[in-house]
Amino acid sequence: MECASPALVEVLTSVYQQTNAILFLLIAIATVIVSFFAAKALIECQIFPKTTRIIFAVGLAYANLHEIVKFYIRGKALLNSWTFDGDTCRLVMTALECRMPLNLIWMCMAGMVFTDTALTFDRLLATLFPTKYSANSILPGILFSLVVIALSVIITLVTFGEEDYHGYVTHCIYPPEKSGLNIRRLLKFYTVVNFVNIALNLLVLWLNRRASAGIQYDLQQRYHNYEVLTTTKAVSIIAIVQFIALGIYTSAMLFLTTLSAWIPQVLRLTMFPWLYAVTYGALLLPILIVVGASRVAKRRRCLIRNITAQKESQDDRMKQLNDMWR
Numbered sequence: 001m002e003c004a005s006p007a008l009v010e011v012l013t014s015v016y017q018q019t020n021a022i023l024f025l026l027i028a029i030a031t032v033i034v035s036f037f038a039a040k041a042l043i044e045c046q047i048f049p050k051t052t053r054i055i056f057a058v059g060l061a062y063a064n065l066h067e068i069v070k071f072y073i074r075g076k077a078l079l080n081s082w083t084f085d086g087d088t089c090r091l092v093m094t095a096l097e098c099r100m101p102l103n104l105i106w107m108c109m110a111g112m113v114f115t116d117t118a119l120t121f122d123r124l125l126a127t128l129f130p131t132k133y134s135a136n137s138i139l140p141g142i143l144f145s146l147v148v149i150a151l152s153v154i155i156t157l158v159t160f161g162e163e164d165y166h167g168y169v170t171h172c173i174y175p176p177e178k179s180g181l182n183i184r185r186l187l188k189f190y191t192v193v194n195f196v197n198i199a200l201n202l203l204v205l206w207l208n209r210r211a212s213a214g215i216q217y218d219l220q221q222r223y224h225n226y227e228v229l230t231t232t233k234a235v236s237i238i239a240i241v242q243f244i245a246l247g248i249y250t251s252a253m254l255f256l257t258t259l260s261a262w263i264p265q266v267l268r269l270t271m272f273p274w275l276y277a278v279t280y281g282a283l284l285l286p287i288l289i290v291v292g293a294s295r296v297a298k299r300r301r302c303l304i305r306n307i308t309a310q311k312e313s314q315d316d317r318m319k320q321l322n323d324m325w326r
Contacts, residue, residue, distance in 0.1 A: 003089035011269040012091055012170065013081045021078035028067035028074075031283045038286035041293040048231055048293070049126065051133075054141030055118045056289055058148055062111035063282040064222050069104045070279055073172045095165040095183050098172035103156050104175060106183075109278055110152035112285070113246065115192050116239045118144035120197045123204045123232040132272045159186055170269060173276060175253075183256065187250040194243035201236035208232065234292035239284065245281030252277075 004012070011017060038060060042053045065213065076093070084090035122144060126133050159182045169176070175183045208229040252275035256268050 004092045007265045009088055011266055020029055021074040024074045024279055025071055027279055027283050028071040031067040035064050035286040038289040041290055045293055050137040051122055051141030055144055058145045059115035059285055062108045063285045066108035066282050068184055069101050073101050077171050092168045093170050098169055099165050101172040107152045110155045113193055114148040114151050116197050116242050118148050119235045120200045123235055124200055125291050127204050127207050190246055193248050197239045201239055204232045238288050241284050242281050245277040248277035258267055317325040
């Protein structure tokens with residue numbers, strides 16, 4: 001019994017697929033290692049506000065779960081290509097076997113997208129309601145995190161709710177045919193969400209810059225605006241990176257599915273794993289947290305020195321004026 005076409009066997013046992021699998025295994029390991037340093041920075045350095053750190057932690061959890069599941073999927077595919085290249089039914093995987101990994105992968109993808117959204121609204125609320133928001137620094141982070149988790153689970157259940165998981169699949173990361181329409185709609189929705197995230201982050205940056213220009217002599221308010229501004233910059237960079245990663249994957253999916261009749265199967269199946277840019281976004285999240293925390297800490301020290309020097313010069317000037325009037 002042939003469970004895979006000769007073209008599919010050629011793709012699954014090719015050096016391109018094996019190289020891609022090894023690369024993704026290394027990325028998964030690197031993501032877990034770098035995430036340890038990112039978590040350490042969030043816990044020990046306390047550079048970001050508490051609510052932001054909670055949301056970052058949820059994002060790290062999704063990124064690592066995504067890479068752990070991806071490690072299993074790509075590792076199994078690599079092992080099968082080395083071991084069962086002559087047995088087509090054992091070379092490919094059953095759809096039922098891929099049910100749990102597939103759902104987890106797409107749940108994590110949703111979680112990473114909505115984590116960016118939660119971070120964006122976190123910064124927006126910190127800008128619009130600075131006093132009230134800072135007084136409840138933990139509660140918003142918990143609420144945002146619960147919403148992110150709920151949405152990621154609900155969207156996954158809705159997307160694959162009608163899937164019967166029959167037959168064989170190339171890899172667990174390949175979307176099932178029955179859910180193809182839902183997935184294309186979902187990817188378009190994610191693209192819109194990321195556009196909104198970037199637009200809102202730019203709005204928050206503009207609001208904080210405008211507010212900073214009018215409070216030159218309120219040192220406490222200047223420092224608060226600076227905190228919001230620097231955190232928002234870090235969040236904006238992360239949102240843009242996630243947008244690019246998801247945009248590459250979404251564009252590739254739409255391109256390959258729309259023009260599937262004109263693209264040879266071997267070429268289409270060879271290209272797909274390399275264009276799965278979500279895993280690159282998962283790796284970049286902890287890297288950006290570590291780099292962002294370091295940059296924010298450095299800029300904070302510089303600002304404190306500048307504000308302190310300015311306050312001292314103001315105090316000296318007032319002392320001179322008082323002496324003149326004595």
